[in-house]
Amino acid sequence: MLKGLNLAYGYGNITLFEGINIEVHPGKFTVIIGPNGAGKTTLLKILAGLLKPKYGTVQLNEKEIFLLPAKVRARMLAYVSQEPETLRDYSVWDTVMMGRYPYQGFLGLETNKDFQAVKKAIETVGLAGYEERTLLSLSGGERQRVYLARALAQEADYILLDEPTNHLDLFYQVKILSLLKDLAAQGKGILAVLHDLNLASFFADKLYLFSAGKLITGEAKNVLTFENIYKAYQEPALVVNHPVLNIPQILPLIVNRVSDGKKKVHIIGGGGMAGSIMLRESQQGAKISAGVLNKSDSDWQTAKALGAEVVEEEPFSPISEESYQRLLEVIKKADKIVVAPVPIGPGNLKNIEALLEVEPKKIFIVKPEEMEKRDYSGGRATYIVNSLIKAGAQRYPEA
Numbered sequence: 001m002l003k004g005l006n007l008a009y010g011y012g013n014i015t016l017f018e019g020i021n022i023e024v025h026p027g028k029f030t031v032i033i034g035p036n037g038a039g040k041t042t043l044l045k046i047l048a049g050l051l052k053p054k055y056g057t058v059q060l061n062e063k064e065i066f067l068l069p070a071k072v073r074a075r076m077l078a079y080v081s082q083e084p085e086t087l088r089d090y091s092v093w094d095t096v097m098m099g100r101y102p103y104q105g106f107l108g109l110e111t112n113k114d115f116q117a118v119k120k121a122i123e124t125v126g127l128a129g130y131e132e133r134t135l136l137s138l139s140g141g142e143r144q145r146v147y148l149a150r151a152l153a154q155e156a157d158y159i160l161l162d163e164p165t166n167h168l169d170l171f172y173q174v175k176i177l178s179l180l181k182d183l184a185a186q187g188k189g190i191l192a193v194l195h196d197l198n199l200a201s202f203f204a205d206k207l208y209l210f211s212a213g214k215l216i217t218g219e220a221k222n223v224l225t226f227e228n229i230y231k232a233y234q235e236p237a238l239v240v241n242h243p244v245l246n247i248p249q250i251l252p253l254i255v256n257r258v259s260d261g262k263k264k265v266h267i268i269g270g271g272g273m274a275g276s277i278m279l280r281e282s283q284q285g286a287k288i289s290a291g292v293l294n295k296s297d298s299d300w301q302t303a304k305a306l307g308a309e310v311v312e313e314e315p316f317s318p319i320s321e322e323s324y325q326r327l328l329e330v331i332k333k334a335d336k337i338v339v340a341p342v343p344i345g346p347g348n349l350k351n352i353e354a355l356l357e358v359e360p361k362k363i364f365i366v367k368p369e370e371m372e373k374r375d376y377s378g379g380r381a382t383y384i385v386n387s388l389i390k391a392g393a394q395r396y397p398e399a
């Protein structure tokens with residue numbers, strides 16, 4: 001196993017991270033994610049034995065990495081940097097052959113085994129036929145694959161890669177990550193820094209997310225949550241479940257947040273039924289509030305992302321008396337209340353009952369005539385909505 005124990009690093013007086021522990025297991029694809037400048041490259045270089053940590057140690061198969069002779073280490077661990085050096089315009093073949101140096105003697109004589117390993121590595125990255133081309137004649141993506149081939153030719157047990165999909169088109173990103181996943185399945189320990197959270201979610205067996213100088217770790221579904229992403233990147237993003245793959249996918253909310261408008265609009269939603277309404281009202285300049293919503297519900301995420309005041313309840317919990325009282329406070333101050341077409345049952349009926357405490361003219365209901373279809377409260381929600389419409393509540397115009 002490759003292990004970083006209690007690692008700390010900083011440049012000058014600035015501490016980038018401290019107390020960091022990380023493990024790379026053979027047979028697993030491990031991925032480091034995190035915002036620009038968090039220290040991902042620095043950590044990778046420390047784990048590759050290229051940079052000494054200020055504190056802590058790196059162990060490769062129980063041995064201190066800095067004590068291993070260079071060639072021994074290179075047979076165990078290959079490192080592909082973010083922007084590999086292009087010192088001279090070597091050919092593809094010669095560049096990949098450099099990966100064989102840990103196996104060559106003093107004279108650097110190439111054996112048939114070296115030849116076969118280079119040939120196979122070039123084929124694996126899809127560059128057969130490019131052997132005589134020189135590095136500077138290649139596109140960024142082709143060059144990146146050459147450096148990956150060089151690492152493959154090294155036949156090390158661990159491969160550490162800094163943004164290996166940087167210059168690749170989407171489909172080559174998937175191809176290269178699939179290749180790394182296969183290598184892991186064959187027993188190699190793969191560690192990659194990636195920026196694309198959705199690809200990381202799909203490919204990683206284990207994730208490490210840099211967050212304020214610490215690492216949050218686990219499987220994608222535990223690491224890629226709204227709260228963790230917000231904490232790490234200081235930006236809100238929607239976390240949705242991939243409908244087919246059942247893994248978290250991250251959608252950035254590319255909107256201008258307008259949260260200081262004068263008009264206060266409260267939105268009653270849940271389960272993603274209110275997202276577009278919140279966006280619309282917010283973009284029309286309203287200061288929005290929302291709730292009662294269960295934490296992590298997709299409407300809750302949207303509301304948070306838009307900077308709304310949110311009356312919230314624990315996930316899957318019914319609305320408590322405390323949240324209900326809080327809701328009453330908020331809706332009484334609102335200029336307008338919008339009710340999204342959300343199913344109503346015993347757990348969220350209080351969201352509808354609260355409407356009886358405010359001026360009906362302020363209430364706008366989406367498709368009130370369809371309330372009965374989504375009423376799981378034994379008819380109480382339909383009764384309230386019908387009464388509100390009679391008392392002056394309006395239909396919310398559809399977008």
Ligand SMILES: Nc1ncnc2c1ncn2[C@@H]1O[C@H](COP(=O)(O)OP(=O)(O)OP(=O)(O)O)[C@@H](O)[C@H]1O
Pocket residue numbers: 011012016034035036037038039040041042043
């Ligand atoms: N040699 C150096 N001297 C001073 N500061 C450095 C040096 N190398 C890196 N840094 C700083 O340390 C921080 C972390 O850098 P690092 O490259 O490890 O981050 P990163 O998470 O890989 O970032 P990115 O996602 O942008 O590639 C950055 O703020 C960077 O400017």
